[in-house]
Amino acid sequence: MPRFAANLSMMYTEHDFLDRFAAAAADGFQAVEYLFPYAYDATELRRRLDDHGLKQVLFNAPPGDWESAERGIAALPGREAEFRSGIDRALEYATALGCPRVHVMAGLVQPDAKPAEPAEHRDTYLANLARAAEQAAAAGVDILVEPINGRDMPGYFLNRQADAHAVVQDVGASNLKVQLDLYHCQIVEGDLTATLRRDLPTGRVGHLQIASVPDRHEPDRGELDVSHLFGVVDELGYDGWMGCEYRPRAGTSEGLGWLNDYQGENA
Template sequence: MPRFAANLSMMYTEHDFLDRFAAASADGFQAVEYLFPYDHDATELRRRLEEHGLTQVLFNAPPGSWESGERGTAALPGREAETHSGIDRALEYAAALGCPRVHVMAGLVRPEATAEERAKHRDTYLANLAWAAERAAAAGIDILIEPINGRDMPGYFLRRQAEAHAVVQEVGAANLKVQLDLYHCQIVEGDLTATLRRDLPTGRVGHLQIAGVPDRHEPDHGELNVRHLFGVVDDLGFDGWIGCEYRPRAGTSEGLGWLDDYRR
């Protein structure tokens, strides 16, 4: 049966961030994920996890200047030193929190970039991911990359599942994996059942995420048949986590009927 992790960056925003751990636990979640931990001391975050019996399953490496619109630096030539420093910082937090996965964001590329420029971005990306994977392997941590749709994040370097899997295969590190967000995948390419059946058995998918399409609310609102998709995931024997990375329409706990129904 799929296991679900509450995304504390999007869910439970009616509470202060540090109080979201308790709220998620009270609703029966056993795991959490979120975008970034760096505004909080790792010791305090670890205390919240332990106090509420929660497992930290994922967070992102530093993305550059998020407030200025940056969305990662791993594919940006000239930013290698910053990328490496950010990955080291993420791995320190991961070790402190017992978190086995870190998502490394690629960054934004100008839409008018030439083929030569895009090739340079890709070379930079591959080199940074190889460095990150080697660094993380010593700590037993997986590095994840995620295709993200261009509607929510215009210009993001990595958009399609096949591109992500090609990167993973080319780097060739056992602990470099794909973060398959079914929300982004449906918007960009659809065919989710075939994608799951094709990609989960490869062992290259390290984490799943879900949200309703098109509005990124609860996963049972919109065009996805989540019961069917969860059944496919179950049939394929995926033993990882499914992150609930959605924005509740009106109160997080009030919108968990989909999860209560599935658990029953």
């Protein structure tokens, strides 16, 4: 049965961030993920994890200027020194928190980019990921890349699963993997059952995420038959985590019926 991690950036927002750890544990979660840890001291975050018996399974590397709408810098030429510094910082937090995965965001590519620029962006991306994976390997950490749909994030460099897997293969680092978000994948290309059956057995998928389509709420309505998809994931022997990266319709705890029902059926 898939193991589920609460995404504390989207869930439990009725609580202050540091109080979300306790709320997630009270609802039975054993692991958490979130966007960024950097606004908090790593010692305080570690204490929250330990106090509530939680594992930290994922967070993002510094994404550039998030408040100014930057969404990563890994594929942006000229930002290499900033990227390396960000990876250093991410790995410091990953070590302190015992977190085995760091997602690296590629960045936005302007729609008026010159014809030659896509290759330059990809070359920058590959070189940065190779360096990051080498650094992370020494810390026992996986680096993840995630295709993100262009409706939610117009201009994002990486959109499709095949492109993400090609990047991983071209870099050739065993600790560089794909973060497969079924929400993004359904919006961009669909065919989720075939995608899972094609990609999970490769060993290149390091993390899964789930939300309903099209509204990104609890995965109990809309286009996805999550019970079927969870069954496929189980059938394929995936033993990683599935992040609940969704915005609850109302209170977070009140919206966990889908999870309680699924776990009850598979107890």
